[in-house]
Amino acid sequence: MVEIIKGDITALKVDAIVNAANPTLLGGGGVDGAIHRAAGPRLKAECAMVGGCPTGSAKLTDGYDLPSRFVIHAVGPVWHGGCEGEDELLACCYRTCFQLAEEHRINSLAFPCISTGVYNFPFERACGIALCEIFRALGEGSRVRQVYCVCFSDEDLERYQRILATFG
Template structure:
């Protein structure tokens, strides 16, 4: 099942949450900063031990102070107009995160809208990519959540979910 909610991802009771991280896995702003604050300083230490995450890949750490057992960190692409493989890299972020979730036996995963904040990825394109990849993996999980920061984003995801898959 795929659901779209408007919520604080750090409060969701799922097996894993996905962090829209930077390539260095250092605490940043936006959802990354919120996840680091909620998880506690152990998360920064665990990320430091990993050393980084290339764009489109994913790395897993414990959730520490979060309700989620795992945090799956993925570094999304910066939008540069669409001619530099950004859509392929964003799809790879979702697929890599889902593969990592299967590797730690997570059955429920919540995703933020990767790359749509300061990385500037157009929201509707990003949502369509996210849902396309989630649909491809849906049968392997009990629950996949598109966790949106705003009501308009949640409504966008719900509208796209109501449409037949492309």
Template sequence: MQLVLEALEADITTLPLDAIVNAANESLSGGGGVDGAIHRAAGPGLVEECRALPMIRPYVRCPTGEAVLTGGHRLPARHIIHTVGPVWYGGDKGEPALLASCYRNCFELARRHGLASIAFPAISCGVFGYPLEQAVAIAVAEAHEAARDPGSLDRIVFCCFGPHALQAYRAVLAGG
């Protein structure tokens, strides 16, 4: 079966997939944007599960560029993969490599857990300020790389919040 890559405009919390990706903060404590929406929709069980994860250093359960998996709780998705994207400081502080690492680590968790479908928001493009077009290019490049060894993955969704993001993803997916 061929791996399908697609972009759609939707609320990521409504997608009945094996996993959705949360653009989280390092403490995995919930926040604004996608992170807050996922925490609200998943319910208090998600907060409890995140709090039970060990801290790597004070207030950090998931360092920037890494990813961890939890249950989906009240979401239609079976799992949530939390990843912490970089804050944009102009691009010369390792942001592209850190963002690419987010995607690679999410794909690795998906393969390790035998997941078939995964949806990503535009990681770091909200309050972290990453320029959308640059982030989309990295996301799609990493998805194409993951497609070389998809494991159990058969569907990667780029879930867009708004028509501008949808257009950006579709343009890159179409090769232009």
């Protein structure tokens, strides 16, 4: 049900991919920019109509030119040392993604490493939170049957797999 993989999240044929978005939802660098480029200009147009998203939440759009049906734009927290509720805000991103999955009959999800890039959230800590929330949702009977945690580098893949092993 949960797989840690290395790859291009924009190439996955799943019901929804999650975008590590900024609060404007209008695109940016990293995975956010890659998703916007791959989805085409209609994604940005829809995101502009959505009107942004607060940190710790997520919004759903169509996938347009992506092989996935939907994009869930999750706005993770910027790391400020852990004293500004960053852990809870990140956990809320994952919870909201699963709520949207229920509402839109999504059976398969692919997550990037939310907040670990330019937002500087400590990688291992973020992965632990992600896996806790993923397993919590699945354990509570989520309709989601397949979750991919998609890593960009071999190093991140190995680190994420080590963290997953502690959940076994």
